[in-house]
Amino acid sequence: MSMYNACIPQMRKMLKNLAAWIDKAVAHAEAKGFDPAVYLTARLAPDQYDFTRQVQAAADSVKSAAAHLAGREPPKHPDTEKTLDELRARINTVLEYVDTVKEADFEGAADRWIKLSFLPGLRVRGRDYFNEMALPNFYFHVTTAYAILRHYGVDVGKRDFIGSMNLEPDPEAAS
Amino acid sequence: MSMYNACIPQMRKMLKNLAAWIDKAVAHAEAKGFDPAVYLTARLAPDQYDFTRQVQAAADSVKSAAAHLAGREPPKHPDTEKTLDELRARINTVLEYVDTVKEADFEGAADRWIKLSFLPGLRVRGRDYFNEMALPNFYFHVTTAYAILRHYGVDVGKRDFIGSMNLEPDPEAAS
Numbered sequence: 349m350s351m352y353n354a355c356i357p358q359m360r361k362m363l364k365n366l367a368a369w370i371d372k373a374v375a376h377a378e379a380k381g382f383d384p385a386v387y388l389t390a391r392l393a394p395d396q397y398d399f400t401r402q403v404q405a406a407a408d409s410v411k412s413a414a415a416h417l418a419g420r421e422p423p424k425h426p427d428t429e430k431t432l433d434e435l436r437a438r439i440n441t442v443l444e445y446v447d448t449v450k451e452a453d454f455e456g457a458a459d460r461w462i463k464l465s466f467l468p469g470l471r472v473r474g475r476d477y478f479n480e481m482a483l484p485n486f487y488f489h490v491t492t493a494y495a496i497l498r499h500y501g502v503d504v505g506k507r508d509f510i511g512s513m514n515l516e517p518d519p520e521a522a523s
Numbered sequence: 524m525s526m527y528n529a530c531i532p533q534m535r536k537m538l539k540n541l542a543a544w545i546d547k548a549v550a551h552a553e554a555k556g557f558d559p560a561v562y563l564t565a566r567l568a569p570d571q572y573d574f575t576r577q578v579q580a581a582a583d584s585v586k587s588a589a590a591h592l593a594g595r596e597p598p599k600h601p602d603t604e605k606t607l608d609e610l611r612a613r614i615n616t617v618l619e620y621v622d623t624v625k626e627a628d629f630e631g632a633a634d635r636w637i638k639l640s641f642l643p644g645l646r647v648r649g650r651d652y653f654n655e656m657a658l659p660n661f662y663f664h665v666t667t668a669y670a671i672l673r674h675y676g677v678d679v680g681k682r683d684f685i686g687s688m689n690l691e692p693d694p695e696a697a698s
Contacts, residue, residue: 349526349633349650358654392567392674458524463693471693475524479533480688487662488669488684495670499567509663514651518636521644 352454355417355478359410360446362490365511366406367439369494370432373502380501384432390496397489399496401427403435406489407442413482414446416462417474418453527629530592530653534585535621537665540686541581542614544669545607548677555676559607565671572664574671576602578610581664582617588657589621591637592649593628 370387377384391398397405404427415422423445429435460474472481497504545562552559566573572580579602590597598620604610635649647656672679 349524349529351524354524354654392670396673467690469693469696470690472690476689479529481685484685488666491663491666492670495567495667498571510656510659513655515642515645515647518638518644518646
């Protein structure tokens with residue numbers, strides 16, 4: 349299994365899914381006649397990140413995974429978003445960054461030693477960084493963002509979460 | 524990157540983390556003097572799975588991933604759990620099943636065509652099944668279970684979610 353394929357196309361797709369949930373949140377607010385900005389500070393627990401911070405963290409987890417596995421320094425994106433449009437723009441900024449990371453940049457990524465600023469004095473192999481931290485952390489923030497919208501009435505379901513899949517007709521199936 | 528390593532050890536660990544969150548939920552309920560069974564039917568939205576069903580779905584997603592990628596039929600586990608202890612037992616049943624799936628059983632898993640009963644007439648490559656469905660679906664249910672507990676006051680945090688990591692001292696770090 350290619351590390352690049354496990355990481356980049358799937359994270360790209362999920363970020364686009366997240367942007368689509370924001371569209372659904374706006375549509376829900378407009379249908380109900382309330383300000384969609386309500387979602388910006390919605391949260392599930394008083395000491396948990398609100399929706400804005402969940403989206404920022406989801407976006408950050410993608411840029412960090414792409415950068416670390418490609419042996420680059422992740423770009424800095426200050427957390428200044430104050431509107432849903434700005435959150436969409438943050439997502440797009442990461443999608444554009446991720447497009448600069450090519451499959452060839454992932455050469456040797458699984459074995460690369462990665463050092464993280466919040467784990468001083470330690471290092472982790474690329475494959476472990478990806479499986480044990482980058483991916484769980486990414487899904488954590490994406491799912492929590494989804495759960496916040498779901499909790500606050502937005503009509504999102506599992507299909508919106510999973511998004512498109514690489515299926516094909518089964519040639520052995522009865523027609 | 525090995526498909527087996529991306530799947531089995533990480534899903535095992537996360538299921539054990541989930542069991543530990545249940546322990547924290549019980550401790551929270553006991554400290555506050557309410558029946559921990561309250562968590563069984565806790566949910567974030569009226570038309571979303573409750574905690575019981577999230578744990579069952581998380582457990583199912585692991586057994587299904589392990590079985591499909593090993594070219595086996597997943598075992599059936601009826602959704603009959605009525606207590607948190609029974610949910611723990613459901614998790615343990617899956618952990619025991621997963622132990623019967625060995626690394627050699629994953630030989631060729633990335634290229635294996637997989638057919639799913641809920642996608643009749645279609646097939647998906649093992650790698651796509653894992654990256655696009657099994658793993659997102661797994662993290663979806665695990666994170667939602669976590670979010671329900673978090674919403675209902677349980678003292679779980681990101682470290683409880685991520686769990687142990689394969690870190691080692693950085694030989695280049697200043698001592």
